[in-house]
Structures are given as C-alpha cells and as structure tokens.
Amino acid sequence: MQTGDNRPDQPSAANAVADDLADIILTRMAPGASLPSEAELAERYAVSRLTVREAVKLLAGRGLVDLARCRRAMVREPDGAAFADFLVSVLHNDSKGLFDLVEVRLSLEVQSATLAAKRANRAGIAAIESALQGMRDAEAADDADAEERFHNFDVGFHEAVALASGNRILGYLFEAMAGPLRSGIQISRQGHANRGHTLRDTIDAHQRILDAIRAGNARAAAEAMRLHLRNTERDISNALSDMGTPPSTRRSAR
Numbered sequence: 001m002q003t004g005d006n007r008p009d010q011p012s013a014a015n016a017v018a019d020d021l022a023d024i025i026l027t028r029m030a031p032g033a034s035l036p037s038e039a040e041l042a043e044r045y046a047v048s049r050l051t052v053r054e055a056v057k058l059l060a061g062r063g064l065v066d067l068a069r070c071r072r073a074m075v076r077e078p079d080g081a082a083f084a085d086f087l088v089s090v091l092h093n094d095s096k097g098l099f100d101l102v103e104v105r106l107s108l109e110v111q112s113a114t115l116a117a118k119r120a121n122r123a124g125i126a127a128i129e130s131a132l133q134g135m136r137d138a139e140a141a142d143d144a145d146a147e148e149r150f151h152n153f154d155v156g157f158h159e160a161v162a163l164a165s166g167n168r169i170l171g172y173l174f175e176a177m178a179g180p181l182r183s184g185i186q187i188s189r190q191g192h193a194n195r196g197h198t199l200r201d202t203i204d205a206h207q208r209i210l211d212a213i214r215a216g217n218a219r220a221a222a223e224a225m226r227l228h229l230r231n232t233e234r235d236i237s238n239a240l241s242d243m244g245t246p247p248s249t250r251r252s253a254r
Contacts (some may be wrong), residue, residue: 017045017055018062025064025075034072035065087180095240098184101177102233106226108173109158113209113225115165117218124164128210131157135206139199150199151185157206161213161225188232191239205231 021035035041041052056073059065065073087101116124134153138146155178162174192202205228212221 013045013047013051014054014058017041017047017051018058020045021055021059022062022064025059029075031075031077033075035075037072087177088183098187098236098240099233101180101184102229102236105177105232106229108170109161109229110222110225112162112165112167112170112174113213113221114218115167115170116161117213117216117221119166120164120213124160124166125210125214127160128157128164128213131160132203132206132210135199135203139203147189151182151189154185154202154206155181161209164213184236187239188235189239190242191235191237192231194238194242195235197235 021041025035035056036044038049038052038056041055042049045052056065056067059073060067064076066076067073087097116128120128131153135150135157138150138153141149158181159171159174159178163171165171205224208224209221209228212218212224
C-alpha cells in the first residue's frame with residue numbers, strides 16, 4: 001500500500017484497510033470493544049494515520065463502529081439500520097416493493113410464529129399480549145393519535161412474536177423491517193377498510209395468532225399468521241387499485 005497522504009491510491013488504501021478491519025470486527029470482536037489506536041493501525045497496515053482515519057470513517061458509515069472525540073472507535077452493537085434504509089428506499093420508489101416485503105414477511109413471520117409456539121416463555125407471551133392490548137386500547141380511543149398508536153402496537157406485536165421465537169437472527173431481521181412496516185401498514189389499512197373490514201377484525205386476526213402461540217400449537221400459529229399476511233397482501237392490492245396504481249406493479253391475491 002502507498003503511504004503518502006496525497007497519493008492518488010489513498011482512497012483504495014483506505015478501502016482495503018476498512019475491508020480488513022470489517023472482517024476482524026465481524027468475526028473476532030465483541031460489541032463495546034475498542035479498535036487499536038491510529039498509530040497502531042497505521043503501523044500494522046503500513047499506511048498513514050490519515051488513511052487509517054478515512055478507513056475508520058468508512059467503518060462508521062457501514063454502522064460497524066461508533067466514533068467519539070478523545071477516544072478510540074468502538075465496535076457497535078449490530079442493528080438493522082442500513083437494511084431498514086434500503087427497505088424505505090424500495091418502498092418509496094416502487095410500490096411493487098410492498099408485495100416484495102409481504103413475501104419476505106411470509107417466509108420470516110410464519111416461521112417466527114411456529115417457533116414462538118414451541119419456545120415462547122412467559123415473558124415472551126406477556127410481550128405479545130401487551131402489544132395486542134395496546135392495539136385494543138388504541139382502537140377504543142378517540143384522539144387524533146389513536147390510529148398511529150394502533151399501527152405502532154401492530155408492528156410491536158409482530159416484533160414480539162419474532163423475539164419470542166428465540167431466534168436472534170429473526171429478531172434482528174424484524175427489527176430492520178419494523179420502520180418500513182409502519183409505512184406499509186398505512187397503505188394496507190386503506191385497502192382493509194375498502195374491503196369492509198375494521199380495526200376490530202385486525203385485532204381478532206392477531207388474537208388468533210396469540211391464542212395458538214399461547215397454546216403451543218405451532219401448526220395453528222403458522223396458519224393464523226399466514227392467513228393474516230395473505231389478507232394484508234389483498235389489502236395492499238385493493239389500496240393500490242383505489243389509488244390508480246398501474247396494474248403492472250400489483251399482484252393478484254392468491
């Protein structure tokens with residue numbers, strides 16, 4: 001690697017250092033651990049401190065480290081921020097992305113409901129129950145923010161199911177989807193109403209999922225979740241049709 005601060009290959013040197021450090025962070029370092037000092041890294045990679053500084057900034061941009069004044073870069077707790085940003089972009093620019101998201105949810109959430117029915121402990125079930133009660137309270141309220149609270153508790157219900165599955169990767173993926181789901185829910189809710197359904201119907205669908213998980217019936221939990229998401233797909237299709245979205249971006253409900 002070139003070591004001069006103004007050499008034309010400095011960006012590629014910074015990228016190479018960042019790639020190697022990223023591999024180390026992801027495979028050998030725990031959240032909260034500090035990277036070596038700039039001087040140590042510069043010596044290790046035979047580059048300038050400026051190149052190391054740029055490499056660490058790249059790592060921060062990837063969400064792998066936190067930067068703070070007067071201390072070394074620290075390995076971040078992994079989160080789904082980058083994936084969430086990607087999903088928001090997809091949903092914003094292409095309504096077909098709403099259906100892509102439902103298909104992903106069918107794969108992930110049917111499995112999370114299945115596993116939750118097999119593994120959920122008291123705390124996990126209590127979290128699901130709490131989210132459902134929040135939906136009931138919001139449905140009964142009459143203030144301007146009630147619908148937004150209903151949506152948030154709706155997403156919280158599905159997140160609680162994912163966490164109750166006991167699978168950390170499922171929990172991570174759902175965390176990444178939670179924000180974009182709030183946007184998708186607003187559209188599906190319109191189609192839900194167009195089809196003559198109410199928030200009470202949504203609550204009942206979630207209650208069936210909870211009942212199956214609480215009973216430890218994995219098959220019933222999977223079927224209840226699958227039915228709920230298929231209906232969500234129909235609601236989205238109806239809403240987009242009502243909004244005049246071109247047919248090429250919609251999918252027929254199965």
